[in-house]
Amino acid sequence: MDFQRKTTGESATNNIEFAQATTRKPLELLRDTEALLRRPTVATLMPILPPKLGNRLQELQEVAEDSLTDLALIDLEKISDWEMRSPRIRLGLSFVGFGALMVVVLLLYLNTLHPELSTVEQIRQYWYQYVWFVNLGVAGMFMLGREAMRPRK
Template sequence: MDFESKANASTPTDNIEFAQPTTTRKPLELLRDTEALLRRPTVAKLSPILPPKLSNRFQSTSSLADDSFKELAEIDLNTITDFELRPARILVGLSLVGFGALMILVLLLYLNTLHPKISTVVQIRQYWYQYIWFVCLGITGMFILGREAMRPMPKRRK
């Protein structure tokens, strides 16, 4: 008696090779081109219905975006060192810590002004999700800052 299902029997599959792109483009070039493909038709559709002064500013901002993305696309990501990214990582960590603390204060201000008669335990029970979210943002920022503090500094050449 054969208990093995015919549907589960393994059959050799054909190895299908996908077409490889002929030229490899840098990620920043892809970002520039994708953004331009979305922005240019939007500007073309909105410019006629906007007031003339606003339309001119809108179009000049679009051309400024073209120039900025052109400069951005010229950056070679492989030449950026880990040490050069350190200030950006520190700023992200500080931003997360600050935003988490600020939002906890805003939440407390909201609860104390709009719901002053509710006890703290009931407030935490009703708004626990927001508390946890903002505390997690702060903790994430602290982890980023702690990781940066523990990174070894590169040796300087004399």
């Protein structure tokens, strides 16, 4: 038996031309992707909704279209590290604040709706939520610490 493969000519794989990828900005991709999801959704909901709510939804769609078009014009390469400092600090503070707020809400929930449980039983039963909220606060603290250690220019 002959197991050697015999080629009789040029294979078709040698002639394949691949399409060139177009380089689009991330914000343009966001705008286009969001529009592809939003437009059919709005078109589906418009006949179902009451006229007043449908008109409001149509207005919101126009605002979203305008906002995302303006957003797509932003060149991310021109935004400096210094300009991003304030948003990073705010995001870190938001993480810390939200984590702390949710721990307090969880404690309030446990003390008002489950007063029969001891502290150890509460932690045993709701440890997953404690871990999430504490880790959210810790992540915010890391973000703030990173900003504090970032060199000023």
